[in-house]
Amino acid sequence: MSKIVEEVTLGIDVGQLSLDIFGANLNDVLSIENNETAIRAFLGSFSGPVAIAVEATGVFHEMLVDIAQEFGFTVYLIDGYRVNKYREAVGVRAKTDPNDARLIHRYLVAERALLRPIVQQNQEVRLLWRLLKRRAKVVKLRAQLQLSLQGLMINDADKEVAITGLDGLIKQLTDQAKRLAKTLNWGESLARLETIPGVGELIALGLRAMYARGEFTNADRFIAFLGLDIRVRDSGKHRGRRKLSKKGDSEIRRLLFNGARSAATHRKYWGSLKAQYMARGMSEIQVSVALSRKLARIAYAILRDETVYETPV
Numbered sequence: 001m002s003k004i005v006e007e008v009t010l011g012i013d014v015g016q017l018s019l020d021i022f023g024a025n026l027n028d029v030l031s032i033e034n035n036e037t038a039i040r041a042f043l044g045s046f047s048g049p050v051a052i053a054v055e056a057t058g059v060f061h062e063m064l065v066d067i068a069q070e071f072g073f074t075v076y077l078i079d080g081y082r083v084n085k086y087r088e089a090v091g092v093r094a095k096t097d098p099n100d101a102r103l104i105h106r107y108l109v110a111e112r113a114l115l116r117p118i119v120q121q122n123q124e125v126r127l128l129w130r131l132l133k134r135r136a137k138v139v140k141l142r143a144q145l146q147l148s149l150q151g152l153m154i155n156d157a158d159k160e161v162a163i164t165g166l167d168g169l170i171k172q173l174t175d176q177a178k179r180l181a182k183t184l185n186w187g188e189s190l191a192r193l194e195t196i197p198g199v200g201e202l203i204a205l206g207l208r209a210m211y212a213r214g215e216f217t218n219a220d221r222f223i224a225f226l227g228l229d230i231r232v233r234d235s236g237k238h239r240g241r242r243k244l245s246k247k248g249d250s251e252i253r254r255l256l257f258n259g260a261r262s263a264a265t266h267r268k269y270w271g272s273l274k275a276q277y278m279a280r281g282m283s284e285i286q287v288s289v290a291l292s293r294k295l296a297r298i299a300y301a302i303l304r305d306e307t308v309y310e311t312p313v
Helices: 036-043 062-070 080-090 097-114 123-148 156-183 187-193 201-212 219-226 250-266 268-279 284-305
Strands: 008-014 018-023 030-033 050-055 074-078
Touching (some): 008 097, 018 036, 050 062, 074 080, 074 097, 080 097, 123 156, 156 187, 156 201, 187 201, 201 219, 201 284, 219 284, 250 284, 268 284
Parallel strands (some): 008 050
Antiparallel strands (some): 008 018
16 A cells, blocks of 8 residues: 655745745754755755745745745745735734745745645746836936936036936847747737737736736636736725725736727727726726726737737727
8 A cells, every 4th residue: 555645835035135934843943055056955855745835035945935936846925915914914023034824834834725826937927027127117217317417517428428327228228128028929819918008018028928917717817817806805884995906017017007098098999998087086096907907908919819909899
C-alpha cells in the first residue's frame, strides 16, 4: 500500500536580501538568503506537494515564485494590503519579518479555499509590463521637471537638453516594449485592440500584457484583475458609497482612463454614452471610470474571441 504524502504549507515574507519562512513542518521561522542558490536548495528539500503563500513585494518575490513554479509547487500571491488588514483582524501587534511569515502562513491555512494560485508568468510579458510602468514614471518626471523649471533664470537651451534627454529615454522604453510584443507575436491581437475607440498602441500593449498575466473565465474576473470592480459597503438601510477596489495595477487604470476620455471626446457613440451617464448625475471622473470599465470589457471580448470592435448601432 502506497504511503500518503501530506502537503506542506509555507508562508514566506520576502525582503530584498532574505526570505523568512514558516510552515507546519517547521518549529520556528527559517531565514535564508534571497538568491537562486539558497532558494533552490531549500525548495529542493521537499519531495511531496507544497503550497506557498508569498507577499507581493515589487520584484523581490519574482525569483522565488519562478523557482517554486518550476518545482511544480502551488503558489499564492498575497498583496500587502490584505496582509496588513489580516494582521489587524487577528490582533497581531508586532510587525516583524518572522511574525509576517507566521501571519502569511496562517492566512494561507485559513483562507486557502478562497485563494487562486497565480499563473506561471512569461518572463518577456513581465519585462514588457515593467517597461510600460517605467515609461509612465519617466513621462511623469518629464512633466514635473518642465513645470518646476518654469519662471527660473535657466538657459532655454539647457532646459531643452534635459527635456530632450527624457524624451529619448521615453522613446527607448516604448521601442523596447514594442520589440518584445513583436517577439511574443502579439501583432494581430494588438491591431484588433486598436480598433477600439480611444485605444492606441500603449493602451493596447497594456491590455494585452494584462490579459497574458492571468487566466480569466469571464469579463468580471478580468475587470477585477484590473482593479476596476466596484467595492460595495451596505449595512441595513444604509447604502454606502461605491468605490473602485483598485486591487490591480494602477498604470493600466491610468491608461484606460485616458483612453476613455479620448473616446468620449472624438467618437459620436461614446460621446452620447457619456451624456447619458452625466444625465444620471455622475461626475466627469465617474463617467470616465465607467467608460474605462466598458473599454476593458470590450478588450476582453476581443482578445477572447479574436475579433474586432464594431460600433453599436
